[in-house]
Amino acid sequence: MDDRDGRQGTFMIGRQEADSIERRSGVSLWRQIADRILQAIATGDFAENAALPPEVALAERYGVNRHTVRSAISALVQEGVLRAEQGRGTFVLSRKRLSYPIGARTRFSTGLQGQTSERHIVLLSSSVEPASQRVAEGLGLARAADVIRLETRGEADGRPVSRAAGWFDARRFAGIDKAMAETGSITASLARFGIDDYLRQSTVLSARHADAADLADLDLQPGAIVLVTVAVNITSDGQPIQFSESRFPAERVELKLSAL
Amino acid sequence: MDDRDGRQGTFMIGRQEADSIERRSGVSLWRQIADRILQAIATGDFAENAALPPEVALAERYGVNRHTVRSAISALVQEGVLRAEQGRGTFVLSRKRLSYPIGARTRFSTGLQGQTSERHIVLLSSSVEPASQRVAEGLGLARAADVIRLETRGEADGRPVSRAAGWFDARRFAGIDKAMAETGSITASLARFGIDDYLRQSTVLSARHADAADLADLDLQPGAIVLVTVAVNITSDGQPIQFSESRFPAERVELKLSAL
DNA sequence: TAAATTTGTCTATTGATATAGACAACTATA
């Protein structure tokens, strides 16, 4: 909790405590405090299985009433991040953020090796639809050409860590939905169409508050933040093969941009 | 507003409107609606200078009272994003998000060319301090070796678009603060130390709610989201020269990951 | 066992958030 690169040094002169909380902001104090605690856990400031400071101490740190801290804690207990035990204390259940690599050869499973004991992709649904403008542009297709859309969720140790939609040229990749259902892997599915290597051509990254769909898809609580990537994958000779939009829960995932 | 890749198609069956709003979430309805409007502007769903739908229409779309919509709008008027004119309507002032490129040769000014008419970096302060653990690791220095810290803000067309802290080995780069103050450019400052090319070695990306410091530094409203990058720059022969942590306002900036 | 520490529950009060309705003020248009 004390290695945040000198926030308390040169720069804190004449400024409020960095841990302080915004009132009348439209975001309730308990939600802000819950976010701070999540942040502290994600960055390792509160170790896994360790006890949180007692409620009175947290209340003092954030400058709020004990009951307000209790609201924050009870929200996190509800989310399964903390466990409170009467008389003993409140304990951290959840782990640090996963570090999800993004680079020229971004692959789901290989990138998370060593960080989780188990990970897999679930195919939620597939459909054929006319390409929207941005999909058509990304794939270099005519405006309303048919594309196959695969909706997937990535899970690690039983918790959702990504939610993605991928679009493929329907003529070239007819049947990729079945391949995906059978193999559980985009890479393996593309291999069936003779593509044994592909590269990340472009990635655009943004962040926003989770909307209703994100909350349901990623098992988040209202107010959570999602990282959004929009990307195009190409073959080694430059043909675009996949357009994708992925959403990651910011409280559980960070993106590590690796050499391309 | 209708090109969001088929949210309304296959996937909307049995689900609430995607635009719907979460109640009792700890985030007030007006703040959620303000976020949606910002999002819609940033993605181009509401064109610049165009009129927003009238308040009663927005209230119906989001399923809230007209007064709640008015709270959201008045917050955005306060932020300078919208302008309301009695009897006429409410109009969009602000532009789409800047697309900030990140790649092997990430440079501030060159990357934003064409998107803004004016951009520059302001040196806010500099100091010498012992390296924190993560800075020492990033730069390959001993744990408490002296490092120079430069605090900077990037501005485009008068609006803050980034806030960064950069750390440099104090022995090797003594005087880089003066160089930075004179040139207003990291690249030019490093050139004075014989470094005419440098590369991005690693970037780790995350997102979180803005804290009190972010609000002040980036001129944001409470509840805003910041993208955070932690990066190491190296010379072409692999020596680490700069460790940095940058924060970007998610409502004004997206990150474009380019080929390295 | 007694005391100290910590979480859990209850009551009460205040201020912010959200809904509801009515009407004024201003603008554009038929």
Next chain:
DNA sequence: TATAGTTGTCTATATCAATAGACAAATTTA
């Protein structure tokens, strides 16, 4: 010049969020 459409202001009411204090219940420590 009416009329319709839009933003601005006011009153009233109900619910949520936050503070305050007291004490119960469970656990750990002296």
